[in-house]
Amino acid sequence: GAGVSQSPSNKVTEKGKDVELRCDPISGHTALYWYRQSLGQGLEFLIYFQGNSAPDKSGLPSDRFSAERTGGSVSTLTIQRTQQEDSAVYLCASSLGITGKGAYEQYFGPGTRLTVT
Amino acid sequence: KQEVTQIPAALSVPEGENLVLNCSFTDSAIYNLQWFRQDPGKGLTSLLLIQSSQREQTSGRLNASLDKSSGRSTLYIAASQPGDSATYLCAVDLRGGTSYGKLTFGQGTILTVHP
Numbered sequence: 001g002a003g004v005s006q007s008p009s010n011k012v013t014e015k016g017k018d019v020e021l022r023c024d025p026i027s028g029h030t031a032l033y034w035y036r037q038s039l040g041q042g043l044e045f046l047i048y049f050q051g052n053s054a055p056d057k058s059g060l061p062s063d064r065f066s067a068e069r070t071g072g073s074v075s076t077l078t079i080q081r082t083q084q085e086d087s088a089v090y091l092c093a094s095s096l097g098i099t100g101k102g103a104y105e106q107y108f109g110p111g112t113r114l115t116v117t
Numbered sequence: 118k119q120e121v122t123q124i125p126a127a128l129s130v131p132e133g134e135n136l137v138l139n140c141s142f143t144d145s146a147i148y149n150l151q152w153f154r155q156d157p158g159k160g161l162t163s164l165l166l167i168q169s170s171q172r173e174q175t176s177g178r179l180n181a182s183l184d185k186s187s188g189r190s191t192l193y194i195a196a197s198q199p200g201d202s203a204t205y206l207c208a209v210d211l212r213g214g215t216s217y218g219k220l221t222f223g224q225g226t227i228l229t230v231h232p
Contacts, residue, residue, distance in 0.1 A: 004160070031218055043206065043222040056219060091160060095218060104149055104168075104210065106218065108160035 002026065004109035006092050012115045013082055021077045021112045025094030032075050033095075033106060034067060038088035046090075049075060050097070082116045089113050119144045123207055123223035130197055130230055138192040138226045140207030145188050151220070152181050152192050153206040161206065165192070197230045204228070 005024045013019050025032050034046040045059040049069045060066075064082075069075040079086055093106040120143045130136055140150070149168050153161040165174045165181040167190070173182040180193040194201060204227050208220040 033218060033220075035220075035222075042224045043208075045219045045221070048218055059219075093161075104218075105151075105163055105166055106220065107163070108153075110158075110160045 004092055004094050004107055006090075006109040006112050008112060009110065010113045010115075012117060015084060015116055016081055018078065018080045019082055019114065021079075021090050021114070023075045023077070023092030023094075023109060025073065025075070025092070026107055027073075028096070029094035029107075030072060030097045031095045032069060033093040034075070034077050035091045035093065036061075036088045037091060037111070041088075043091070046077070079114075082114075084116045087114055087116045119147075119209060119211060119221045121207060121209055121221050121223040123205075123226050125226060126224065127227040128229070130228075132197060132199060132230055132232050134197050134230075135193070135195050136197055136228075138194070138205050138207075138228070140190040140192070140223055142188045142190075142209050142221075144209075144211065145185050147185060147209045147211060149210045150181075150183055150190050151208045151210070152179075152190075153208065155204045155206060155225070157203075164205075194228075197228075199230050199232055201230050202228055 007022045033048040037043045047057050047067050051072045052069050064080045067077045089111040091111045093108045095106045122141045124139045151166045152164045167174050167183040178195040183190045204225045206225045207223045
């Protein structure tokens with residue numbers, strides 16, 4: 001079946017512009033996670049959703065970052081007034097749930113490479 | 118705060134060698150530990166997941182062990198092949214409270230297997 005998909009695969013934007021990154025999880029997966037991978041910081045957690053609810057937003061770097069999920073499926077990560085330090089690969093993952101069988105394994109998408117000039 | 122360290126940062130070996138990648142973590146109260154593989158420009162592929170109550174997991178030529186009390190895990194790759202060349206990442210899942218599924222990653226080991 002289809003895996004986690006993300007779009008766009010690459011995004012180049014000017015400093016100060018807003019960007020939206022999209023994630024389509026595996027069908028039936030109720031948990032969705034966003035991570036960021038940058039050269040200096042490695043791979044870091046941003047936010048996760050259980051259904052449409054985001055219980056843990058602790059990893060969002062600043063109030064310029066927000067995320068939403070609708071219909072328990074597609075999620076959008078929005079970065080407002082982008083800065084050069086936002087340049088990174090943004091990875092999305094999904095899992096069956098957060099508890100119970102099959103909950104533990106996260107399946108990752110290919111990522112969106114964001115470059116802020 | 119959980120910190121995950123991977124050693125070595127990079128490793129280059131000839132084809133056919135057996136090798137060990139190391140991962141250590143500071144908080145032993147983990148729920149599980151996962152090893153991932155990342156190919157250039159690609160996402161992460163889960164290789165092995167070890168629950169906190171388990172000592173090891175095996176899949177083909179891969180064997181991962183977990184010593185929770187000492188905060189260590191190793192990934193053993195037998196009879197390495199050029200196709201094994203990738204970055205290997207270790208991640209721990211603390212769970213509990215609102216931290217469900219929040220993975221903390223190491224910096225990775227870049228493996229090159231040359232023919």
